[in-house]
Amino acid sequence: MTENFTSTRVTLASRPIGKPTEANFQIDRKPVREIADGEVLLQILFLSLDPYMRGRMDDAKSYAAPVGIGDVMEGGTVARVLESRNRSYAPGDIVLSHSGWQSHAVANGNDLRKLDPEKAPISTALGVLGMPGFTAYAGLRNIGKPQAGETVVVAAASGAVGSVVGQIARIHGARAVGIAGGKEKCAFVLDELGFDAVIDHTDANFAHALSASCPDGIDVYFENVGGPIWDAVFPLLNDFARVPVCGLIAHYNGEDAQQPDRLTNVMRTILRKSLTIRGFIQREFADQRPDFYRDASQWITAGKLKYREDIVDGLENAPSAFIGLLQGRNFGKLIIRVSS
């Protein structure tokens, strides 16, 4: 322990009402405490920004506790070990941690996973080879179960989860139809990711175009957005269709339009078509992570699984980047480069 480190931190200053603003965040600096036995001192290299973080900013009941006012914002991180009092880790090791929006952190060695920089770019542990990729993998494997010839639809198709959903669907022989916002993202989904079709949800005739792109209906709708896209997808679901629900980004800011009740029609249709609607969080399937790392690594090597990262430099830019993420302004997996 020869050095004293100071962590630059992004904390939750206040709870947002509707869309978060920069005023909901505060940046401060705080000395890092000394590490105890079993712990390591980490320098954060990359911070993942993900839609679920919006839920943590609210003081509402959820599957995870909210971030407290004044606490560091939560988040997955890739870090370098600076000091270690844990036999499994040595200075210089690169690890996956959950250190949040800050530059330095103390972590228990038991909560880390060592990364091999030779195998894949270390930032991929936050995206295609991390939580978002595993969300796609686990949701399809356990709930969506796409069969050859079936039609799989996913929104935010250029994003961290959606991009993987469509490509895995195609690996299973299914037809992948993506939904994305804007020409540039749509071109990427079709030309780079190799989806069978893509629809721009900013087009006025979006619902009609979606229907035309799914002539045999929809067998799997991987739900990560909700909102008007759900309304366009739902009537197209086939008998026995499966809907894994991993996110509802359109509703995270709580600005839902007033409208007549849709639930009765949805329940009638669930009955009439023998539909499955199933919410999930990837950690429910944690025992499948080794399978995921093996399969996804092979698919990347074979060129079957492509990914795009949207890397923003500087922790101080995390709040604005996160606000943009909730509005679809990112293009690919959004990651903050905290230091290099």
Add this chain to the structure above:
Amino acid sequence: MTENFTSTRVTLASRPIGKPTEANFQIDRKPVREIADGEVLLQILFLSLDPYMRGRMDDAKSYAAPVGIGDVMEGGTVARVLESRNRSYAPGDIVLSHSGWQSHAVANGNDLRKLDPEKAPISTALGVLGMPGFTAYAGLRNIGKPQAGETVVVAAASGAVGSVVGQIARIHGARAVGIAGGKEKCAFVLDELGFDAVIDHTDANFAHALSASCPDGIDVYFENVGGPIWDAVFPLLNDFARVPVCGLIAHYNGEDAQQPDRLTNVMRTILRKSLTIRGFIQREFADQRPDFYRDASQWITAGKLKYREDIVDGLENAPSAFIGLLQGRNFGKLIIRVSS
């Protein structure tokens, strides 16, 4: 072929708007045609009346074709073979058929199942040992999957499906909480069927009483009614709860109250609690019927599975009995004794 038979038939005279009335039905008599090779002539003994028949009266897209105007109302039946040109059946045999609301019918032998009157009262083939019982069995086995110590809630708990749901839940070691309408039905559910608790949905403080009867929340809600009962059950669902949906009788007459949208909250909750909502029709699991006949027969013999039949005499009373069924006026599995 020595006799000429005439069938008394209940046909669909007109499609109901909202609740069916007797004017939607017509009774006529029609000569029965001669049977061809492979066919049998049946005298109907018992006719099953079930909520799904309301759907067949509408000209709407469903999982089965609607009954045509002037056609015999559809329905499961227990019948006696009068004449046979099928080697598998002899006059006097008792069979399960799907002959509808009429006194006599011609059937293809391939569509029948022979019943053994020594094993169980033949009317049970329409209830506890028939489609309703199998709906309960298949929905729990494949979707609800009750575990020991879990809480299973079912409405219409004195009815053909609900009564079996609760008793099978208890056989699996789960806690069965029934919902029924009126003191008499509630007493039956508790004292005769042996549910752990029962709540009267006609009580003003129904939602509160339900919550108090489910101190550990609800792990399986077997949905067969919808309406206000759903609204009371839904907030009590636990993480990872399963909701098999086999019916929505509260909505069959299409008289849904205008109210603000509930779907967004339901979808958020599906996500937050990792819920499973799954519509089904029992025939999807047809290959499990032999297991069901074996298990249910054993449970009845062992006194673990009890049932109650509400038998109404006379085919001419089928319309009024069916109208009453949709309003919960029956008490037990509703069956018409067509002849004896």
